[in-house]
Amino acid sequence: MSTSILFSALVRWLDFAAFAALAGAASLDLVVLPRGPAELELPRRALRRLSLMAAAALLLTSAAELALRAVTLAGGGIGAVAAALPSVLARTHFGSLWLLRTAALAVLWRLLRAGHRVGSAATPFPIVAVALATSLTGHAADRGDASLAALADWLHVLASATWTGGLLCLSYLALGKAGGPARLDEWAPRFSRLAGLCVLGVVLSGSYSAWIELASVSTLWSTGYGRVLAVKLAFVLGLVGLGAVNRFRVLPALSPAARRGDAARDFDVARRPPGAPHDAAGSRFWRLVAREAVLALIVFACTALLVQLTPSRHLHHHEAVARIPLAAIGC
Secondary structure: OOHHHHHHHHHHHHHHHHHHHHHHHHHHHHHHOOOOOHHHHHHHHHHHHHHHHHHHHHHHHHHHHHHHHHHHHHOOOHHHHHHHHHHHHHHOHHHHHHHHHHHHHHHHHHHHHOOOOOOOOOOHHHHHHHHHHHHHOOHHHHHOOOOHHHHHHHHHHHHHHHHHHHHHHHHHHHHHOOOOOOOHHHHHHHHHHHHHHHHHHHHHHHHHHHHHHOOOOOHHHHOHHHHHHHHHHHHHHHHHHHHHHHHHHHHHHHOHHHHHHHHHHOOOHHHOOOOHHHHHHHHHHHHHHHHHHHHHHHHHHHHHHHHHOOOHHHHHHHHHHHOOOHHHHOO
8 A cells, every 4th residue: 555545544534533523522512411500611611622623633634635636636746736736626526625625614613713612503514514525525426416325425424423523522521521521320321312323324324335335245355445344344333332331231320210229229338439339330431432432533544544445336347447348439
């Protein structure tokens, strides 16, 4: 694998992680964390700081992507690349979407700098626009911007970023606030339900995308694209498995009813610190979230590599075209 492909994959990995942090922060602030409690204002301010850092990272990765496209088009030195930039922006599909993405990020940056909350009514719109630009510059857009494949990929980007980004943001909050935001038993089930809906969206949209990108099941082990996709799916399954443990084993122990039951069954109260069952379950919750976040970063790396590789169906199409005799196409 060439150095340029690896560098491009690294840029994409950072791009995916930063966008997930944006989407995750907005979803946590908008639909997960309870409104009103003063003790949650500190986590919300931390989410806004993280969102500003993520937006800055996305502006940097956007600039790097533009430079890489210009290098591909110019095929020369720095002077040729600089000369090619106006053509990339004004005359290419990528250039139009790059301008849309950059404008959306600039609007989001301005909103966050002005003090808007990550989950305010205005911030989701530029985030959705960035996701759209991301999808329309990927493999799914080969079938057209208005195709079902592009729509499925857009939904896949939003659902996966909301799910995994929430995990990244929760890990960030836990590291910065010694145990994460308060009222865990109140908002953790909300995040679990949101994550479950996102997983459903990821499975449905991802299955459709895999169906149209893979020529056959055998390409999962016979092509580079398929092998990377198979590795990605394995890590996604691990991510889902950890999430299921958190949802069905840990969260029930966080409920007030479970804590009351534990206290009633524990007759040696003097030897048991107050709230110990809740603290133990909370600690396990945060450990699993941290492990899920690590797996999410690995999934981003696999996705970044997939962007650089030719999908199996496209590869088979190119090979079939190459085998057509020149006389058959009038040459």
